[in-house]
Amino acid sequence: MSGSARPIRAGSVAGARSKRRPTVKHNGMLPGFGLTLGLTTAYLGLIVVIPLAGLVLKAGQLGPAQLLAAVASPRSLAAFRVSFGAAAIAAAANGVVGVLLAWTLTRYRFPGRRLLDGLIDLPFALPTAVAGIALTALYVDDGWIGQLLKPLGIVIAFTPAGICVAMAFIGLPFVVRTVQPVLRDLKRDAEEAALTLGATPWQIFRRVILPPLMPAVLTGVALAFARGVGEYGSVIFIAGNRPGVSEIVPLLIVTKLEQYDYPGAAALGTAMLLISFGFLLLIQRSQRRSGVHGL
Amino acid sequence: MASDPHARDIGEPWLLRLVLVAGACTVITLMLVLPLAVVFAEAFAKGVGYLLSVLSTPDSLAAIRLTLVIAAIVVPANTVFGVAAAWCITRYQFPGRRVLVSLIGLPFSVSPVIAGLVYVLLFGLDGWLGPFLQAHDIKIIFALPGLVLATGFVTLPFVAGQLIPLMQAQGIEQEQAALTLGASGWQIFFRITLPRIRWALLYGVLLCNARAMGEFGAVSVVSGHIRGVTNTMPLHIEILYSEYDLAAAFGVALLLSCMALLTMAAKAFLDWRDHRQFALGAQAALVAPV
Numbered sequence: 405m406s407g408s409a410r411p412i413r414a415g416s417v418a419g420a421r422s423k424r425r426p427t428v429k430h431n432g433m434l435p436g437f438g439l440t441l442g443l444t445t446a447y448l449g450l451i452v453v454i455p456l457a458g459l460v461l462k463a464g465q466l467g468p469a470q471l472l473a474a475v476a477s478p479r480s481l482a483a484f485r486v487s488f489g490a491a492a493i494a495a496a497a498n499g500v501v502g503v504l505l506a507w508t509l510t511r512y513r514f515p516g517r518r519l520l521d522g523l524i525d526l527p528f529a530l531p532t533a534v535a536g537i538a539l540t541a542l543y544v545d546d547g548w549i550g551q552l553l554k555p556l557g558i559v560i561a562f563t564p565a566g567i568c569v570a571m572a573f574i575g576l577p578f579v580v581r582t583v584q585p586v587l588r589d590l591k592r593d594a595e596e597a598a599l600t601l602g603a604t605p606w607q608i609f610r611r612v613i614l615p616p617l618m619p620a621v622l623t624g625v626a627l628a629f630a631r632g633v634g635e636y637g638s639v640i641f642i643a644g645n646r647p648g649v650s651e652i653v654p655l656l657i658v659t660k661l662e663q664y665d666y667p668g669a670a671a672l673g674t675a676m677l678l679i680s681f682g683f684l685l686l687i688q689r690s691q692r693r694s695g696v697h698g699l
Numbered sequence: 700m701a702s703d704p705h706a707r708d709i710g711e712p713w714l715l716r717l718v719l720v721a722g723a724c725t726v727i728t729l730m731l732v733l734p735l736a737v738v739f740a741e742a743f744a745k746g747v748g749y750l751l752s753v754l755s756t757p758d759s760l761a762a763i764r765l766t767l768v769i770a771a772i773v774v775p776a777n778t779v780f781g782v783a784a785a786w787c788i789t790r791y792q793f794p795g796r797r798v799l800v801s802l803i804g805l806p807f808s809v810s811p812v813i814a815g816l817v818y819v820l821l822f823g824l825d826g827w828l829g830p831f832l833q834a835h836d837i838k839i840i841f842a843l844p845g846l847v848l849a850t851g852f853v854t855l856p857f858v859a860g861q862l863i864p865l866m867q868a869q870g871i872e873q874e875q876a877a878l879t880l881g882a883s884g885w886q887i888f889f890r891i892t893l894p895r896i897r898w899a900l901l902y903g904v905l906l907c908n909a910r911a912m913g914e915f916g917a918v919s920v921v922s923g924h925i926r927g928v929t930n931t932m933p934l935h936i937e938i939l940y941s942e943y944d945l946a947a948a949f950g951v952a953l954l955l956s957c958m959a960l961l962t963m964a965a966k967a968f969l970d971w972r973d974h975r976q977f978a979l980g981a982q983a984a985l986v987a988p989v
Contacts (some may be wrong), residue, residue, distance in 0.1 A: 433791070434790050434791075434871065434874050434875065434878060434884070434887065435878075435883070435884030435887075436786060436787075436790075436884045436888070437787060437790070437791050437793075439783070440783040440784070440786040440787035440790075441787040441791075441793070443779075443780065443783040443784075444780065444783050444784040444787055444788075444799065445799070447776075447780045447783075447784075448784075448799070448802050448803065448855075451848065451851055451852050451855060452802060452805060452806060452852060452855065453802065454821070455817035455818055455820075455821050455848075455852070456805075456809075456817055458817060458820050458821045458826070458827050459813070459816065459817045459820055461827075462820050462827075501726055501730075504719065504722060504723060504726065505723050505726060505727070507719065508719050508720050508722075508723035509723065512716055512719070512720055514720050516724075518967075520723070520724065520727050522963055522964075522966070522967045523727055523731045523732065523963075524727075524731070525963050525966060526731045526734075526735065526959065526963065527731070528906075529909050529959035529960075529962045529963050529966075530734075530735075530913070530955075530956060530959040531912070531913025531914070531915060531932075531933050531952075531955045531959065532913065532915045532916070532933075533913070533915040533933040533934075533936045533937055533952070533955075534738060534913070534933070534936065534952040534955050534956055534959075535734060536915075537936060537940050537948055537949065537952060538734040538735070538737050538738050538949075538952070539734055541737045541741055541945070541949075542733055542734060542737050547737075548733060548737060549729070549733065572730070573730060573731075573734065576730060576731075605711045605712070605715055630808050633810070634808070634809065634810030634811065634812070634813070635810070636810065636811055636812050636915065636916035636919075637811070637915030637916050637919075637933065641937075641940065653810075654810050654811075654812035654813075654916065655812075657812050657813070657816060658812055658919070658920060661816065661819060661920060664825070666819070666820060666823070666825045666826075669816055669819075669820075670816070670820055673812075673813045673816045673817075676810055676813060677809060677813060680808045680809060680810070681808075683808070684801075684804075684805075684808045688801075
């Protein structure tokens with residue numbers, strides 16, 4: 405097994421951005437390759453690969469007609485529409501709000517900034533079921549926010565709008581935390597130059613700051629979108645869960661499982677898996693092209 | 700703070716800054732502070748006495764115990780896995796390395812419901828191994844092993860996600876120096892590597908734990924919702940909530956919220972300690988493989 409491994413040479417490991425130094429020939433490979441690779445592949449195989457393969461195989465057992473019936477039934481199609489539509493709306497909103505938050509938290513100094521910055525991580529740390537019941541309590545008719553919206557004729561809880569609210573909550577940190585490091589590393593020279601040339605703040609933002617920020621914004625939005633599509637816990641409490649109207653795909657999968665429709669659940673699950681797989685590849689491709697690196 | 704290069708006084712007029720800061724504060728209050736505040740308000744709505752009585756019912760205690768047991772199994776397992784994975788991915792080059800990184804990140808992009816579903820299809824009554832398990836009277840689905848597996852799937856990337864980018868950036872010069880001086884593999888790991896990654900490791904463990912205790916979708920699918928037996932804290936919240944016992948549901952939610960706040964406080968401390976921003980999601984790091 406260890407025959408196929410090459411030691412990483414000193415000097416070539418500091419990351420793609422650093423210039424390649426003349427490499428010293430090292431044939432001293434660190435010990436532990438067989439052990440760690442064996443452990444890693446065995447664990448990944450047992451926990452992730454085999455179970456996922458089982459899912460795809462289960463869906464593969466169905467005939468094309470059955471597959472189509474499960475994935476393309478009116479109820480399923482409606483659920484896909486709700487899941488993807490709500491996730492897209494929430495991710496787009498997060499794109500705008502996330503840039504605003506990243507900007508103010510990175511560029512300005514004001515009292516309480518650190519506390520607010522720390523709070524951005526709340527949706528990552530708060531269990532989704534807690535987020536779900538908390539958001540529902542806020543947006544029901546007599547909730548803190550719901551009673552303010554009710555006179556305006558806006559109903560959030562138990563409608564598709566509620567799904568967007570939950571997904572926006574869950575996705576918010578992705579955009580902020582992807583944009584912040586890029587914003588922090590941004591050189592200010594160009595801005596200063598634009599300012600001395602008489603550009604307005606909006607022009608500076610639009611023409612100087614936004615272009616280098618855009619890849620990070622898009623990555624954040626894509627991550628928020630992907631998370632929103634798969635989200636279950638925070639959504640089901642506030643959604644109302646009416647089939648065809650406010651039923652998301654993960655809930656439909658759970659419903660099918662509860663009715664012991666295993667093939668149907670497997671078909672839907674495989675469809676979602678393939679979609680999120682394709683989406684992941686897309687994000688990776690665009691990230692590699694734009695040179696955005698991991699946080 | 701005054702010497703902070705990011706805070707140099709150029710650009711936007713003060714009125715615009717004021718508006719932007721006020722806007723950011725409003726958004727954070729509406730989207731983040733209020734949901735947290737409402738948990739506290741609703742949990743104490745019927746008084747501290749009721750809250751304590753809710754948390755000390757046998758069902759609640761069983762849910763708390765089960766959640767702790769699951770975390771106690773899943774977190775160490777995923778920690779060992781994360782360290783091993785980071786070691787082999789950042790210390791060697793071999794074919795399939797990128798694929799391995801992508802696979803480790805996969806649970807992040809899979810719906811938690813699917814994480815539960817795959818185990819039902821594998822071990823459930825109608826699943827691939829269902830008949831065998833039934834013949835040997837082994838319970839996985841609707842029992843502790845299923846809950847552990849589903850939670851393990853969902854939380855698998857957290858430790859590895861923190862360690863891989865860090866160990867990649869640190870390089871292996873120090874380890875190789877130790878090797879030429881005759882250190883053994885374990886000596887190198889415990890004396891050289893571990894001290895340099897301990898904060899990121901601790902942070903990954905905290906994140907893994909927070910998610911393990913808070914996971915809902917995946918365990919919901921494999922749990923069967925048997926009260927006092929396969930009911931974790933998040934599932935217990937759902938049951939209490941569907942019974943319209945809001946104060947009780949939010950009481951259990953309060954415990955999990957405190958766990959989340961502690962995790963965030965630890966993150967803030969580690970950020971300050973290590974002078975770097977830990978990536979809480981750890982997601983982007985795995986999406987853009989090294």
